Amino acid sequence: xxxxxxxxxxxxxxxxxxxxxxxxxxxxxxxxxxxxxxxxxxxxxxxxxxxxxxxxxxxxxxxxxxxxxxxxxxxxxxxxxxxxxxxxxxxxxxxxxxxxxxxxxxxxxxxxxxxxxxxxxxxxxxxxxxxxxxxxxxxxxxxxxxxxxxxxxxxxxxxxxxxxxxxxxxxxxxxxxxxxxxxxxxxxxxxxxxxxxxxxxxxxxxxxxxxxxxxxxxxxxxxxxxxxxxxxxxxxxxxxxxxxxxxxxxxxxxxxxxxxxxxxxxxxxxxxxxxxxxxxxxxxxxxxxxxxxxxxxxxxxxxxxxxxxxxxxxxxxxxxxxxxxxxxxxxxxxxxxxxxxxxxxxxxxxxxxxxxxxxxxxxxxxxxxxxxxxxxxxxxxxxxxxxxxxxxxxxxxxxxxxxxxxxxxxxxxxxxxxxxxxxxxxxxxxxxxxxxxxxxxxxxxxxxxxxxxxxxxxxxxxxxxxxxxxxxxxxxxxxxxxxxxxxxxxxxxxxxxxx
Amino acid sequence: xxxxxxxxxxxxxxxxxxxxxxxxxxxxxxxxxxxxxxxxxxxxxxxxxxxxxxxxxxxxxxxxxxxxxxxxxxxxxxxxxxxxxxxxxxxxxxxxxxxxxxxxxxxxxxxxxxxxxxxxxxxxxxxxxxxxxxxxxxxxxxxxxxxxxxxxxxxxxxxxxxxxxxxxxxx
Numbered sequence: 150x151x152x153x154x155x156x157x158x159x160x161x162x163x164x165x166x167x168x169x170x171x172x173x174x175x176x177x178x179x180x181x182x183x184x185x186x187x188x189x190x191x192x193x194x195x196x197x198x199x200x201x202x203x204x205x206x207x208x209x210x211x212x213x214x215x216x217x218x219x220x221x222x223x224x225x226x227x228x229x230x231x232x233x234x235x236x237x238x239x240x241x242x243x244x245x246x247x248x249x250x251x252x253x254x255x256x257x258x259x260x261x262x263x264x265x266x267x268x269x270x271x272x273x274x275x276x277x278x279x280x281x282x283x284x285x286x287x288x289x290x291x292x293x294x295x296x297x298x299x300x301x302x303x304x305x306x307x308x309x310x311x312x313x314x315x316x317x318x319x320x321x322x323x324x325x326x327x328x329x330x331x332x333x334x335x336x337x338x339x340x341x342x343x344x345x346x347x348x349x350x351x352x353x354x355x356x357x358x359x360x361x362x363x364x365x366x367x368x369x370x371x372x373x374x375x376x377x378x379x380x381x382x383x384x385x386x387x388x389x390x391x392x393x394x395x396x397x398x399x400x401x402x403x404x405x406x407x408x409x410x411x412x413x414x415x416x417x418x419x420x421x422x423x424x425x426x427x428x429x430x431x432x433x434x435x436x437x438x439x440x441x442x443x444x445x446x447x448x449x450x451x452x453x454x455x456x457x458x459x460x461x462x463x464x465x466x467x468x469x470x471x472x473x474x475x476x477x478x479x480x481x482x483x484x485x486x487x488x489x490x491x492x493x494x495x496x497x498x499x500x501x502x503x504x505x506x507x508x509x510x511x512x513x514x515x516x517x518x519x520x521x522x523x524x525x526x527x528x529x530x531x532x533x534x535x536x537x538x539x540x541x542x543x544x545x546x547x548x549x550x551x552x553x554x555x556x557x558x559x560x561x562x563x564x565x566x567x568x569x570x571x572x573x574x575x576x577x578x579x580x581x582x583x584x585x586x587x588x589x590x591x592x593x594x595x596x597x598x599x600x601x602x603x604x605x606x607x608x609x610x611x612x613x614x615x616x617x618x619x620x621x622x623x624x625x626x627x628x629x630x631x632x633x634x635x636x637x638x639x640x641x642x643x644x645x646x647x648x
Numbered sequence: 649x650x651x652x653x654x655x656x657x658x659x660x661x662x663x664x665x666x667x668x669x670x671x672x673x674x675x676x677x678x679x680x681x682x683x684x685x686x687x688x689x690x691x692x693x694x695x696x697x698x699x700x701x702x703x704x705x706x707x708x709x710x711x712x713x714x715x716x717x718x719x720x721x722x723x724x725x726x727x728x729x730x731x732x733x734x735x736x737x738x739x740x741x742x743x744x745x746x747x748x749x750x751x752x753x754x755x756x757x758x759x760x761x762x763x764x765x766x767x768x769x770x771x772x773x774x775x776x777x778x779x780x781x782x783x784x785x786x787x788x789x790x791x792x793x794x795x796x797x798x799x800x801x802x803x804x805x806x807x808x809x810x811x812x813x814x815x816x817x818x819x
Contacts, residue, residue: 264745270781300750303729305697305710308747329746330701333782349776355705355801399711412649418715419662425712435803436705475649644703647746 151179153189153207157214166371166520167204167582167595169215177218178226180205185231190501192584193593193610194228194238196246198272201225202608203235204582204593206501211519215582215595220248223272227253234500234615245335246272257284260328260647270336285324288314293321296629300329307643311632318628323621330647338607343369343574346604347442350594353609354645355436359385359392360587361609361645362441364594367522368607369443369574371581372598378569381445382523387561388428388437388446389587390554391458394465395424396588397547397554400640404544405476407633408485416472420465427461430454445571455562462555473548486541490635492623494536500615504590505546506639510538516586528560538623540638576602589613589642611645662716666723666812667805673813676795692724693814696734696758700751700787701777702741705801706768710738712804725811731757736814739791740767742774743784755791763794763814767807772796 156176157168172180180203183189192204192213204215218225227250228235239250240259247269261268263280288295293314300308308329314322334353338346350365351358363385370377377385402417425435431454432440440447476482496502497510507514515532517525533549535542578600584591590612597605620639624632697710713720714727728734731754743751755764766787769775773786787793797810 262746264748265781266745267781300747301698301731301754305699305707305727307699307704307707308701308750329750330699330741330744331746331782332701332742332744332777333780334777336782337777337780345776352703352705352776355703356708358703358705399708412652415716416652418712419717422712422715422717436708436801438705438800471652475652479649642704644701 152210152212153183153205153214154210154212156216157212167213167215167584169202169217169580169582172216172218174218174226177216180216181226181228181231184228184235187498191228191232191234191238192501193595193608194235194242195595195608195610196220196242196248196272197606198246199223201242201248202595203228204595204610213520213584223247224249224251226251229253229255232499233618237618238614245270247275248272260331262328265333270333283326285312285326286322288322290316290321292316309643313629313632315629318630320624320627320629320632323624323632325617325621327617327643328647330644332648334609334648335607338604340599340603340605342603343443343576346607348439350607350609351438351441353648354611354642355438356396356642357392357587357589357592357611357645358436358438359388359441360585360592361594362439363389364583364585364592365596365607365609366441366443367583367585368581368594368596369598371583372579372596373443373574373577373581374579375444375572375574377445378572379523379566380449380568381570383561383565384446384450384570385441386524386528387450387458387558388432388440389585390557390561391424391428392437393588394551394554395421395428397551398424398465398469400637401476401544401547404486404540404634404637405482407637408482410479410482413472413476413482416468420468420472423461423464427457430457442571444574445569447571449570455565458558459562462558465551466555469551476544476548483541485631485634486544486638487539489540489631490623490627490638492538492619494538496619496622497538500619502590502615502619503586503612504588504616505543505550506590506616506619508532508534509542509546511536514591516584516591520584522583522585524561524564527564528557530557540634543638574602576600578605587612589640590616609645609648611642611648613641613643613646617641617646663719663722664717667809669813669816670797670806670809673795673797673810674816677813692726693735694728694733695725695736695738696728696731696754697738697740698751698754700739700741700747700771700790701744701783702768702770706740706771709801709804709807710740710767713807718804718808720808720811723812723815731755732759734758735762737762737764737791738767739764739787739793740771742770742777743787743790744782745784746782748784748790751787751790764791765795765797765810765814766793767797768802769798769800772798775800
């Protein structure tokens with residue numbers, strides 16, 4: 150039987166952890182079947198003007214790589230026929246590049262709302278034609294009503310549209326329509342100088358700016374064969390874990406707030422603010438934007454930075470358990486979160502959903518463990534996993550992850566090596582990829598560099614691509630009033646998805 | 649929970665003193681905002697936040713305005729769920745082509761007199777995303793803007809200083 154490593158070994162342009170090989174349409178079809186069987190997981194799916202790519206991971210062996218299919222006639226066999234997680238990426242490919250996935254089950258546009266003034270911005274650009282109004286999936290039945298929500302929401306949130314169909318109070322279908330935050334980031338990255346490209350990549354999703362910056366930097370470093378100084382690798386990990394704690398703590402409070410329990414929200418918001426202030430002192434920016442650059446980090450940790458973070462960790466270690474006890478002991482809160490928004494294990498596996506969404510439904514994947522880059526390969530930590538898949542499980546995973554990250558930060562500071570923080574990137578025409586565990590899940594970046602050191606082409610895949618569709622499944626059968634709770638427990642990125 | 653509440657009662661508030669009013673914001677407001685509008689709104693302003701395509705970094709810092717350190721509501725500001733209830737539209741992001749209509753309609757749904765505050769470098773002129781096919785540009789390319797608060801993202805302190813300028817300008 151053919152395996153992914155065998156296919157990848159057959160090519161000539163095999164490099165690093167994400168070798169990319171050109172395959173025949175027969176192998177492409179085989180990949181579709183492997184995805185359908187669940188033997189492989191789709192990690193990313195994107196395209197260039199005459200080539201379509203699929204980054205894949207073999208479940209048993211953990212082998213990873215990218216298969217590419219030449220599509221001179223701009224048509225290719227759809228993977229979405231075999232695999233649900235490929236369907237939205239295929240629609241995005243059709244919108245952005247103009248390649249037609251043959252046999253694709255969903256012919257509707259996804260990111261293109263007919264407002265760009267052109268078609269196929271990443272492929273052969275054409276004049277915008279008339280676009281018929283978007284057809285939501287038909288819903289039939291007695292006594293059903295629809296509730297359209299967004300793109301402008303009631304809270305301080307990103308733009309997106311939700312179309313609920315309800316029977317009384319019960320949601321019978323949720324359909325998402327996204328793309329409102331689409332800025333055309335991948336087009337902006339074409340021929341962008343490296344420094345500018347790193348800044349753009351770090352703004353794909355502001356809450357995961359460190360994760361994106363690290364993923365982009367690692368992809369560039371893989372392409373240009375740059376060795377990152379050990380101190381820089383450690384400082385990156387410090388920032389990644391700080392970002393994870395800040396987001397988890399803030400969101401745990403916000404989830405409770407959506408269950409009308411504002412006490413948790415208040416205290417978690419205070420804790421989050423303290424974390425951002427420590428980050429500001431240590432790295433010079435509250436969200437740590439633009440601190441990670443290809444080749445290393447932009448600036449060393451401030452003299453007082455370590456001290457501030459260590460003090461912060463002591464404070465969190467002291468206060469966090471009391472907050473968690475309140476979460477666990479408040480029956481009215483548990484009543485809202487337990488058995489709400491159940492997400493099935495088989496769906497999580499089909500979609501390869503990462504982050505706490507996957508880990509609360511029994512999928513253990515974590516890029517820090519499964520594809521560890523230094524220094525994670527030498528650190529001790531556990532990946533918490535639960536199987537219940539409800540809002541409560543997602544909260545509990547995040548609680549455990551905060552604890553793990555605190556331990557990781559302690560280890561990082563105990564072992565923080567001295568030395569350089571940046572190596573110059575020697576430009577060359579080459580490709581590289583990286584998968585980095587952000588707070589929300591694994592961020593995938595593929596980049597092709599020009600000889601002069603600018604970016605030729607880049608693809609950024611947010612973990613939300615494989616989580617947003619699952620929210621539609623998780624809300625099924627819940628009451629409309631529990632949607633904010635379910636939505637916040639997923640906390641998918643609109644900006645990172647829409648790009 | 650009782651222990652935590654008891655401790656909270658006994659401990660000093662975390663809320664910090666307001667930052668000085670942003671002078672640059674005052675100057676911009678003096679040019680843009682009519683005296684008539686100032687008189688009618690009083691000292692309580694309802695804010696409707698609109699993300700017109702940001703990276704969500706600005707949203708994180710706007711959220712932070714509500715935490716105990718900044719406590720925005722003590723100044724009479726509060727966030728509302730509908731533009732129909734709003735005096736101020738707080739708009740972030742470069743306006744994407746896909747959000748243009750939604751922003752225009754939100755503006756139209758906000759009763760007069762109203763102010764538009766554009767938050768972040770992207771909201772000023774499209775920022776790092778300017779020039780793409782998916783971006784119209786800054787907020788002022790779509791709706792009239794009274795005040796810009798710069799930064800990527802602006803810190804809660806910067807946001808507070810800008811919003812306080814709005815209050816001090818009208819009183």
